[in-house]
Amino acid sequence: MNTGTPTPVILDVDTGVDDACALLLAALHPGIDLRGVTCVGGNAPLREVVANTLTVLDTCGREDVPVAAGAAVPLLEPYADARHVHGHDGMGDLDWHKSARRPDQRHAVELLRDLLVEAAEPVTLVPLAPLTNIALLLRTYPEAARGLARVVFMGGGAQAGNATASAEFNVFHDPEAAAVVLDACAELEVPVTMYGLDVFYGPRVSRAQVRDHLVDPGPAGLAARLIDFQCERFGSPDATIGDAGAVCAVLDPDGLSTTRLPVRVELAGTWSRGRTVVDLRDWDGDLAHDPHGQAPAVLDVALGVDGERYADLWWRTVSGSA
């Protein structure tokens, strides 16, 4: 657990119910120095994503954190939102008091470049959304990678998909961007942690846990209502904190089990476009017979999580009981 100097962090989001959970944690935990947040179209159209992001930060009293709008649509794929999961406004249709703040005038890619180039110490970038902005950043301004300590992204999965049987939503939404980011990080020697579907559903908070906070006007109330919305939506007594788990992984890496594995993104495939092909083989035997060779991108792939520990970290922080 990080108890020393706060870790400099930038989030890239498509807020999004669980992105909102991640923003709450990053905005409120003293172990994170939140330098900026960039937005991309994903769970909801870009306009809603920006409005939701500002609303969460302002609820936390974090009007100091710059928020910038980035790519509205993927590089090649047609845009398709996930409002059937996240509500029409992308954040659970909670009728929460909205922020009046305007976003930063810079494009997300320019804000990312400025924050990374100007950073006195390396920053951890946490993309929780389709990787369009990050692909554009790393190909337009590769020098910005010098400001990166690592990338911890929510996306992909070794075993399962959700958008399709094969592919996870963030990678499926913009597979070319995900492929560019993995290759660029390998070329630029930026370490990458993949917080994917193998762990995403592990940290869970129950409806009973949040019940007493539902009418609270501050961050605890927003957190409670986000959990409550998901429980209602899925008819479940508890809900994942989703993207917030990737922020927990920055604060408390010991709660996550990772294995260094080669990963490629499937860009063709009739049934598998957008799948992260995680190479779980023992390399001693098979490489000589594999026409593809080893993927250049070798990531720290999260295969196990202490769900209780992360859920507890999240709820204690956002409810103010830490």
Ligand code: BDR
């Ligand atoms: C991811 O897709 C979105 O629905 C969530 O916000 C999360 O980032 C899970 O596949």
Ligand code: CA
């Ligand atoms: Ca997300």
